[in-house]
Amino acid sequence: MPAHRRSAALAPFVAALSSYDLGPGGVHRGLPSTTISITIPEADSLEIGWLGRQGSAQRFQAVVAGLHLDPAELTQRGGTRGVWLTLSPPAAAMLLGVPASALSGQLAELADVAPAMADLPERLAGCRSWPRRRALVEEALLAGLDRHESDTGGRELPATLAALSGTARVQEAARLLGCSRRHLSGTVRCALGVTPKEYQRLLRFEAVRGQLVAAARDGTAGLADVAAAAGFADQAHLTREWRAMAGCTPAEWLRTEGLTGPTA
Template identity: 45%
Template structure:
């Protein structure tokens, strides 16, 4: 990760994975903006249970969302995926993450100055994919003079993502819950309670498959294992056991969590 991008890009990974046959990969909710640049074949992605949202795209950007996406594949996936912080959306794309919330968009819709990336990526050996994308983002960083969000809003988002209650965060930053809610929605497009919910789910996803589900529930602030399972069904479209069976081998091969949509 280039130093200039550190506050704006939470992760970047180049992937080239043989999945053994056609299937559907679940794109799970997260507290970051997802940016995918496929190589070889466009990304066939849409929201689960929303058939009209499915399209093949050579670039996909999506903001925070509380429902899963479905990535259809022919048994092979390759490309670069980034997780942008909400601050990164402003700095690199020139707009608040709120304008991406719940949407699946392309670079032409959001950042036309970066529309060259898919073609350049296709012509670059895999070893150079990450460098190419990072260099393009460093250049984009110099082009935007988007205002930073208020420091207290950034603090609130960080605390909510780590599971703090909305009331506690409002007290910490000195705002009423209503005013905090307005500021958070303006920055990331969803209410503070949803940020907290997705943050807790994201924390649980990092533990599922590594420790017993009852321990995951306890560590991540769920009432019990049943509560954890209900939230997984709501946010991932399946219980943790199904995700482990269908997705975990793929994620181990990849070496990192790939979030679609």
């Protein structure tokens, strides 16, 4: 299948697909988000664990991370490059064959989650160009879509997530969907493994992350402006929430990303 047709078929499910290089030290902080991530190193295995949890680090040939509200730390020695992709929650069922709820708060080997993709790391290691690596990943995902296309749960979930994204109030989202708050909560827990409020918390954190990066690059906004735009009571409220979910302050995170500001 031509590249543009592969990408178009996967567009509803794949949020990002790119190569990565962790750079000197080979360490990366994995932040909470509304997506499921898959990280496949080019050469060496990965060591990844939850920050602040002793003994949580594990080694993976390729790791799948479900929705999580805590930061993780990824270490890759030897080689620091690989392939990274993020999937929307419905994609877990549609492409991998498991509901997003089965992955919530978990770090798992790709081969255990999707056995049909067990040889993908080895096949990627044999590629010498990014276009071919991208094509291999897309082909593996499309094969998963063909295997699991009868799964209707993944197809119905986007409307629920869109309602939660459109309002900060769970009760309002339930009204938009024409159901009770209790029914919505049960649906979201069953599908995602998190509560509606936790999903909205992830949405807000993700939005703030984008705003922080944009503000740092153009220098037009400070932390107080970002906090106000995201609906936080004040800058201190934003900093507390960021520290709880990222394990550091916004300024500290920006420095690790090679960015500076906003700081005030």
